Amino acid sequence: MNFDDILKEFEASKRPGYNEDELRAEDVRRLLDAWVKERTVPELLPYEQELIDRILIRIRKQIELIELNSIELQTHEREIKLRLVVIESELDRVQFIIRSYTRTRLQKIDKYSLYIRSSDKETAKLSNNEFAYMERHLELLLELYNSQFMKNLPESLQAIDETGGGVSMIDEPDLDRPVFVRATAENVVEVDDEEIELTKDGIYVVRYRAVKDLVETGDVRVL
Amino acid sequence: MYGDLAHKLALEAKRTQSLDKLPLYQDTLVRAIVREIRDLQKEADVLTEHASQDDDRVNQAQLFVCHLCMRRNKRCLLAYQRLRAERLDELVWANNEISKEQMDNLSPQEQEYLKKYNDLVSEFKGPLEKIDLGGTLEPPEDVFIDVRVLKDAGEIQTEYGVFNLTKDSQFFVRQADVERLIQQGYLKKL
Numbered sequence: 001m002n003f004d005d006i007l008k009e010f011e012a013s014k015r016p017g018y019n020e021d022e023l024r025a026e027d028v029r030r031l032l033d034a035w036v037k038e039r040t041v042p043e044l045l046p047y048e049q050e051l052i053d054r055i056l057i058r059i060r061k062q063i064e065l066i067e068l069n070s071i072e073l074q075t076h077e078r079e080i081k082l083r084l085v086v087i088e089s090e091l092d093r094v095q096f097i098i099r100s101y102t103r104t105r106l107q108k109i110d111k112y113s114l115y116i117r118s119s120d121k122e123t124a125k126l127s128n129n130e131f132a133y134m135e136r137h138l139e140l141l142l143e144l145y146n147s148q149f150m151k152n153l154p155e156s157l158q159a160i161d162e163t164g165g166g167v168s169m170i171d172e173p174d175l176d177r178p179v180f181v182r183a184t185a186e187n188v189v190e191v192d193d194e195e196i197e198l199t200k201d202g203i204y205v206v207r208y209r210a211v212k213d214l215v216e217t218g219d220v221r222v223l
Numbered sequence: 224m225y226g227d228l229a230h231k232l233a234l235e236a237k238r239t240q241s242l243d244k245l246p247l248y249q250d251t252l253v254r255a256i257v258r259e260i261r262d263l264q265k266e267a268d269v270l271t272e273h274a275s276q277d278d279d280r281v282n283q284a285q286l287f288v289c290h291l292c293m294r295r296n297k298r299c300l301l302a303y304q305r306l307r308a309e310r311l312d313e314l315v316w317a318n319n320e321i322s323k324e325q326m327d328n329l330s331p332q333e334q335e336y337l338k339k340y341n342d343l344v345s346e347f348k349g350p351l352e353k354i355d356l357g358g359t360l361e362p363p364e365d366v367f368i369d370v371r372v373l374k375d376a377g378e379i380q381t382e383y384g385v386f387n388l389t390k391d392s393q394f395f396v397r398q399a400d401v402e403r404l405i406q407q408g409y410l411k412k413l
Contacts, residue, residue, distance in 0.1 A: 059353050085366055092363040092399065098354050103316075106347075110312070133347045140339050141308055147332045149300050152257045154264040157297050167298070 027054055028094065033221075035101045040180075040222040041215065042208055043173040044108045044116065047127040055094065062091050109134050114161050114170040175209040180223040187219055225263065225292045228256045229299035236303045245310050248330040253303075256296050263293045307333065315341050318357045319407060358402055368398045369413040376409040 214220035
């Protein structure tokens with residue numbers, strides 16, 4: 001554990017009204033939430049840096065705990081076995097969710113890299129690691145296109161981010177894609193000049209564009 | 224006719240989508256399409272020179288068609304290459320050994336790309352090593368599973384002891400420990 005990690009743990013424990021266990025449970029809930037959102041909405045969402053960092057620290061601790069105890073297990077069978085299996089199941093699940101979360105983000109990043117690069121607002125949603133990945137992957141793709149055929153084309157045709165001529169080469173997330181949502185508060189949204197009332201706990205299928213802001217504030221949860 | 228070759232390439236890309244393995248890189252076809260684009264460019268250049276003299280509708284239409292063909296050809300080339308690059312990316316993530324016949328189907332440039340993308344992915348995985356990003360994207364069910372050994376895989380060391388994986392034997396092991404061996408076809412989950 002390095003210095004930063006200790007600081008982060010300390011800061012987390014300072015949050016009022018929570019004890020450590022509740023805090024952890026809350027983090028797992030938030031992770032689940034972030035994962036469901038990322039998988040459901042068409043656009044890339046901001047990376048949950050602090051949340052993931054906190055959980056990664058705990059995962060490391062859990063793995064250490066398991067390793068420590070399983071060595072003992074081999075020498076003398078102890079009652080700890082059941083506890084270890086429970087910890088491992090939970091660990092497996094959390095690891096799976098972070099894996100799926102990260103891979104889903106990478107898919108979106110690969111698909112929309114040109115679009116993401118074109119706006120600071122989009123770029124800010126990436127973690128440093130993701131940003132480095134996107135830049136390098138694009139560079140590799142360009143290298144491939146160039147060496148394969150692009151360098152032999154007339155200069156006027158060498159761009160890969162043209163938007164003229166009726167066909168844009170930049171793939172953008174389709175914000176009009178429908179999503180399933182549950183409203184957690186009363187709200188009115190507008191779809192095609194028509195106002196739709198969202199009642200609390202009601203479930204709706206709407207275009208993502210219409211509820212985008214509400215998803216951000218949490219007034220509406222994607223399913 | 225102009226555009227025919229690119230159409231062929233688009234069909235080839237379509238066919239590739241339904242195949243398990245990437246078919247041979249269509250080097251000759253790609254080159255022919257590039258040549259066609261350059262011919263079109265020359266024609267367009269000539270047309271542009273003549274066009275400046277008067278308001279010639281026929282000339283303008285010809286020029287327009289030239290540009291359309293060139294752009295369409297380019298789109299087909301890019302789509303073809305992008306599709307193949309995506310498949311190469313998948314190969315890297317699957318983390319299986321890439322067979323020799325598959326390698327032979329790639330162009331030298333694609334092999335280079337594959338190698339570099341592989342490095343990039345390892346780099347990306349670095350800070351998240353505890354997550355095993357290359358692992359299965361199926362939700363986990365049981366921590367421990369029964370596996371049958373399909374091919375001799377030697378000894379593996381786990382936190383729960385040492386297993387000697389000889390063909391046709393069966394073990395009760397932690398799924399995370401043998402994930403890779405299942406992916407590589409040494410073990411089968413029962």
